[in-house]
Amino acid sequence: xxxxxxxxxxxxxxxxxxxxxxxxxxxxxxxxxxxxxxxxxxxxxxxxxxxxxxxxxxxxxxxxxxxxxxxxxxxxxxxxxxxxxxxxxxxxxxxxxxxxxxxxxxxxxxxxxxxxxxxxxxxxxxxxxxxxxxxxxxxxxxxxxxxxxxxxxxxxxxxxxxxxxxxxxxxxxxxxxxxxxxxxxxxxxxxxxxxxxxxxxxxxxxxxxxxxxxxxxxxxxxxxxxxxxxxxxxxxxxxxxxxxxxxxxxxxxxxxxxxxxxxxxxxxxxxxxxxxxxxxxxxxxxxxxxxxxxxxxxxxxxxxxxxxxxxxxxxxxxxxxxxxxxxxxxxxxxxxxxxxxxxxxxxxxxxxxxxxxxxxxxxxxxxxxxxxxxxxxxxxxxxxxxxxxxxxxxxxxxxxxxxxxxxxxxxxxxxxxxxxxxxxxxxxxxxxxxxxxxxxxxxxxxxxxxxxxxxxxxxxxxxxxxxxxxxxxxxxxxxxxxxxxxxxxxxxxxxxxxxxxxxxxxxxxxxxxxxxxxxxxxxxxxxxxxxxxxxxxxxxxxxxxxxxxxxxxxxxxxxxxxxxxxxxxxxxxxxxxxxxxxxxxxxxxxxxxxxxxxxxxxxxxxxxxxxxxxxxxxxxxxxxxxxxxxxxxxxxxxxxxxxxxxxxxxxxxxxxxxxxxxxxxxxxxxxxxxxxxxxxxxxxxxxxxxxxxxxxxxxxxxxxxxxxxxxxxxxxxxxxxxxxxxxxxxxxxxxxxxxxxxxxxxxxxx
Numbered sequence: 001x002x003x004x005x006x007x008x009x010x011x012x013x014x015x016x017x018x019x020x021x022x023x024x025x026x027x028x029x030x031x032x033x034x035x036x037x038x039x040x041x042x043x044x045x046x047x048x049x050x051x052x053x054x055x056x057x058x059x060x061x062x063x064x065x066x067x068x069x070x071x072x073x074x075x076x077x078x079x080x081x082x083x084x085x086x087x088x089x090x091x092x093x094x095x096x097x098x099x100x101x102x103x104x105x106x107x108x109x110x111x112x113x114x115x116x117x118x119x120x121x122x123x124x125x126x127x128x129x130x131x132x133x134x135x136x137x138x139x140x141x142x143x144x145x146x147x148x149x150x151x152x153x154x155x156x157x158x159x160x161x162x163x164x165x166x167x168x169x170x171x172x173x174x175x176x177x178x179x180x181x182x183x184x185x186x187x188x189x190x191x192x193x194x195x196x197x198x199x200x201x202x203x204x205x206x207x208x209x210x211x212x213x214x215x216x217x218x219x220x221x222x223x224x225x226x227x228x229x230x231x232x233x234x235x236x237x238x239x240x241x242x243x244x245x246x247x248x249x250x251x252x253x254x255x256x257x258x259x260x261x262x263x264x265x266x267x268x269x270x271x272x273x274x275x276x277x278x279x280x281x282x283x284x285x286x287x288x289x290x291x292x293x294x295x296x297x298x299x300x301x302x303x304x305x306x307x308x309x310x311x312x313x314x315x316x317x318x319x320x321x322x323x324x325x326x327x328x329x330x331x332x333x334x335x336x337x338x339x340x341x342x343x344x345x346x347x348x349x350x351x352x353x354x355x356x357x358x359x360x361x362x363x364x365x366x367x368x369x370x371x372x373x374x375x376x377x378x379x380x381x382x383x384x385x386x387x388x389x390x391x392x393x394x395x396x397x398x399x400x401x402x403x404x405x406x407x408x409x410x411x412x413x414x415x416x417x418x419x420x421x422x423x424x425x426x427x428x429x430x431x432x433x434x435x436x437x438x439x440x441x442x443x444x445x446x447x448x449x450x451x452x453x454x455x456x457x458x459x460x461x462x463x464x465x466x467x468x469x470x471x472x473x474x475x476x477x478x479x480x481x482x483x484x485x486x487x488x489x490x491x492x493x494x495x496x497x498x499x500x501x502x503x504x505x506x507x508x509x510x511x512x513x514x515x516x517x518x519x520x521x522x523x524x525x526x527x528x529x530x531x532x533x534x535x536x537x538x539x540x541x542x543x544x545x546x547x548x549x550x551x552x553x554x555x556x557x558x559x560x561x562x563x564x565x566x567x568x569x570x571x572x573x574x575x576x577x578x579x580x581x582x583x584x585x586x587x588x589x590x591x592x593x594x595x596x597x598x599x600x601x602x603x604x605x606x607x608x609x610x611x612x613x614x615x616x617x618x619x620x621x622x623x624x625x626x627x628x629x630x631x632x633x634x635x636x637x638x639x640x641x642x643x644x645x646x647x648x649x650x651x652x653x654x655x656x657x658x659x660x661x662x663x664x665x666x667x668x669x670x671x672x673x674x675x676x677x678x679x680x681x682x683x684x685x686x687x688x689x690x691x692x693x694x695x696x697x698x699x700x701x702x703x704x705x706x707x708x709x710x711x712x713x714x715x716x717x718x719x720x721x722x723x724x725x726x727x728x729x730x731x732x733x734x735x736x737x738x739x740x741x742x743x744x745x746x747x748x749x750x
Contacts, residue, residue, distance in 0.1 A: 047283060083327040084152070088159025090323045091130060091341055095315025096167075099124030102311045106304060115362075116301065122360040123305060123369070125171065126351055127312035129164040132157045134345035136457065142381070145458045146509035147390035148516065149333050153340045154457045156320065160341070168351065169193075169249070175358050176244045185244070192243035196236065196250060204232055205257040212264050221267035229258075229268060246354060266453035281346065288349050291356070292367045305368045313376065316341045336388050343380055344373040390512060400524045400559040401731050403601040405440075412436075412605075413443045413523040416485075417514060419546055423529040424484050426566040426724050430527065430679065431488070433584050434602075435609040436495035443497050445521050446485045447514065448478040450504045451545070458505035460513055478502045507545040511552035519558045525602075526557055527726075530565040530707075530715065551706055554684075554729055560598055563684070563707060565715045565725040583613040583652070585723075587677040589670065589710060590618045590640070591695075592632065595683025597639045598730040603681050604643050607653045615654040616643065617673070619666055663695055667713065674714060674721040684708040684729040 103124040107117050135157035136145075144150040173193075177186035211225045236250025258265055317338035324334035352369050355361045361369075405412040412434070416427050436442040452458055463482055482500045489498040499521075503513040518526050531546035554561055588603035590596045600616065607614035618640060647653040660666050674680065685708055686695065695709050702712045711727040713719065 047279065081155075083324075083329075084155035085159055086327065087152075087320055087323045087337075088156045089163070090319040091156055091160040091316055092128065092163040092319070094319030095312050096125065096128035098311050098315040099128050099308060102308060106307075110300075110304065119361045119365055120304065120308065122355060123308055123365060124312075125167070126348075126355060126361075126369075127309060128315065129168070129348070129351060130157055130160040130316070130341060131164065131345065131347040132161040133347055134343060135161075135340065137345060138340065138343045138377075138381070140506065142385050143506075143508045144384075144388075144390060145452075146460075146503075146505040146512040146516075149336055149340070149388070149390065150509075151458070151460075152324075152329070152333070153337055156337065156341065158457075165252075169245075172246060172354070172358075173244075175360070179358075189244050192239075193245060193249070196239055196243075197253060200236070200254050200257050204254065208257070208259060208264055212259060215263055219263075221263055225264075226267060226271055229264075248350070262453050269453060284346065285349075288353055289370065291353075291363065292370050293363070294367060294371070296364050297367055298364060301364060302368050305365060306372065309369075309372045309376070313342050336384065339380055340384065343377050345377070348373060400522060401601070402525055402560055402598055402605070402728075405524045409439055411441050411443050413445070413521060413525075415445045415447060415514070415518045415521065415523040415526045417526065417528050418446065418448045418481055419529055421480060423564075423566070424481055426564060427527060427529070428484070428488055429584070429724065430562075430564065430726065431496075432492075433586060433606045433609055433612050433679065435605055435612070436492055437608075438495055440605075441495050441497070444485065444489075444499070445517060445523060446481065446498060446500045447517055448481050448500070448502045449510055449513070449549075450477060450502065451510075452504055452506045458509070458513070459503070460517070461502045461504075463500040463502065507549055510549045511556060514549075514553050515556050515558060524559050526553065526559060526561045528553060528561060528563050530563055530725075532565075532715075547704075547706070554706055557729075557731065560731050561729045562602075563711075563727040563729075565707070565711070565727070567715075567719075567722050567724060584609075584611055584679070585677040586612055586614045586679045586681065587673065588614070588616045589680060589682040590616060590636075591666075591683070591686040591710070592636045593683055593686040594635075594730045595685050595708075595728055597636065597683070599681045599683045599726075599728040600639055600643060602726075602728060604646060607647060607650060610652065613652045613654075615656065615677070617669070618655070618657045619669070620657065620659055621661065666695070666710075670710065670713070671720070674719060675723075678723040679726060680714060680721065680723065681726045681728065682708070682710055682714075684711065684727050686710075 100121070103120045106112070106120060112120070132154070135153055139145045139150045139153060145154070173186055173189050177189060208229070211221065211228075215221055215225075232254055233251050236254045237247045238250075240250040241247050258268065317335075320338035320341050321334045324337055325331060329337070349370065352361065352366050356363060356366050402412075404410075414431065414434070416431065418424060418427070431442065431444060434442055463478070478500070485498045485500060489496050501517060503510065503517075505513050514526065514528075517523075528550050529546075531543045531550060550563060554563075586603060586606050588600055590600055603614055603616060606612050644655060647655070658666075658669050660669065684706070699709065701716075702709055704712045704715060707715055707725075707727050711725060714721050714725050
């Protein structure tokens with residue numbers, strides 16, 4: 001190849017001392033030049049092959065959970081609590097002590113070269129390390145970030161990783177000072193690192209906050225600001241190399257100083273994530289694995305090393321399992337936690353490459369470690385993916401429905417989910433119409449859902465009631481929504497209580513937050529805004545992502561669910577406006593089935609409200625020879641009879657029966673009434689025996705199956721409905737074998 005100007009060969013190692021840039025330029029393939037004899041075409045081809053190979057392997061292994069890759073939030077240390085700290089400490093020191101003990105035992109019982117014996121001591125230390133970044137990527141790939149085990153694993157890995165980085169810093173500084181052969185080298189390295197920390201903390205971090213303050217709300221960070229952050233990264237990395245530390249030290253400390261989440265953290269993630277994951281990461285992986293040579297492995301070294309790897313696995317497992325059980329974590333979750341803490345990834349490989357560079361381990365040992373990581377992580381990933389089911393903890397062991405809350409002196413608990421500010425007025429209308437009273441109070445849990453951006457760890461924050469909100473609170477996006485619900489609570493003092501929460505999580509696991517809150521608070525109804533809002537377009541929330549969240553909640557909800565469609569032009573202002581004397585017009589469309597019976601129960605509760613005028617439409621098919629009544633028909637008739645008896649004497653309630661021949665008849669009736677009401681309530685699914693003929697033919701036009709056939713028709717663009725639509729799904733299943741398991745928490749923010 002026409003690349004090197006001079007070559008040195010010594011000790012089986014070839015070194016290129018220079019590059020002739022001029023002669024290395026490709027003229028043309030038409031002049032007979034071979035492009036792969038030149039440095040630039042070879043370099044570009046290597047990058048292309050690396051990216052193509054890693055993306056192909058990722059797509060093939062992703063179904064079984066074999067794809068790993070970040071954003072660190074130091075506030076997790078404050079929220080970890082005593083349990084997180086206890087488990088994190090044991091997770092680091094337990095494998096370290098076991099590994100070092102086994103290594104010393106091997107020294108006394110196996111004849112080894114002194115250099116090899118020292119390498120095993122270093123391996124014992126390296127295998128006891130944990131990385132928050134690796135665990136975060138692993139949980140993100142398996143969509144477990146928002147699960148209880150995921151939150152605990154993130155907390156534990158943050159604490160264990162902190163001690164791992166401290167031990168690496170001490171080890172690296174010691175080895176560098178020894179190789180420098182200067183008595184005061186260690187002191188100067190430590191002082192230089194302290195200087196770097198002070199500069200980042202008191203100069204660069206305030207600059208980042210200045211950037212945030214000078215960026216208007218809902219506006220993007222200027223490109224010049226992003227460029228300045230990238231310059232900081234390069235300079236911090238250069239400084240680390242100059243003072244004799246690893247080039248990653250400076251960027252890691254700088255990354256910890258970046259304020260997590262939007263706007264700055266999210267902007268940096270948007271600019272860099274694709275390039276890093278698609279270009280830089282594949283290059284690093286390929287370059288690291290090029291050093292692997294399985295033909296150099298010696299049997300004795302391999303067996304001893306695998307024994308240390310096994311002891312390390314056992315140490316991390318016991319170091320997580322035992323303190324977790326002591327803290328009251330369920331046995332199954334504690335076991336999975338110990339297994340998850342053994343995953344290894346890119347940062348572990350970087351540690352081993354660093355150890356080879358400092359001659360702490362040999363090339364053969366490095367090869368064995370890489371193979372061990374592939375085996376261990378390759379076994380853990382599919383095991384967790386297919387055997388651990390986080391949604392089972394949200395299964396209910398008793399019925400939690402609207403109908404069960406219809407009795408007097410029973411609190412009606414509702415989880416109201418908010419994606420953006422525009423959801424608030426419509427939801428408050430529905431809540432006000434729900435008729436809170438002193439003998440039938442309503443407890444509302446308001447959950448503001450924010451997509452995870454610019455941070456690695458999801459958050460579930462409970463906002464405690466206070467008269468004054470902290471303007472510097474990082475959860476300021478929720479303040480307007482919280483204030484609106486507080487005002488509603490104040491207007492209905494004594495009958496309504498509001499508890500506000502904020503969930504920051506990726507869309508793929510956002511339903512876990514919703515279902516876990518509903519399960520822990522024992523709510524009877526979850527209200528979800530429909531993903532399509534005709535008068536609103538958001539850059540922070542993607543409609544397709546919201547739709548997927550809603551669909552996942554409908555599948556796994558521990559109680560009844562109401563999907564609220566806002567048509568964007570309600571006939572009247574908010575129902576809580578006391579000066580408005582016009583009634584809030586509500587209609588219930590009843591075709592039959594458990595979902596319709598649940599919708600009827602909610603409508604009946606609203607019918608007690610003096611400011612609500614309720615109309616119930618029951619549809620039935622006209623038959624000359626009616627079929628014998630089925631069990632479902634009998635339940636429907638019983639519900640209707642109870643409703644009639646309950647509504648006797650209530651002038652605000654109207655009951656109408658509509659007999660139709662087929663689906664055309666039901667469409668005609670609904671079309672004639674859809675524009676006359678502020679709120680239409682109906683069930684998602686209908687009993688097949690009683691309504692199959694009524695709905696025949698509507699399936700072909702269904703666009704949103706999560707709304708059911710009738711709900712989809714009302715929400716379509718062709719509909720004249722100008723109010724709101726609430727599509728109700730009754731709690732789908734009850735796990736009779738599930739008992740209340742102990743709950744554990746890792747801290748709470750005010």
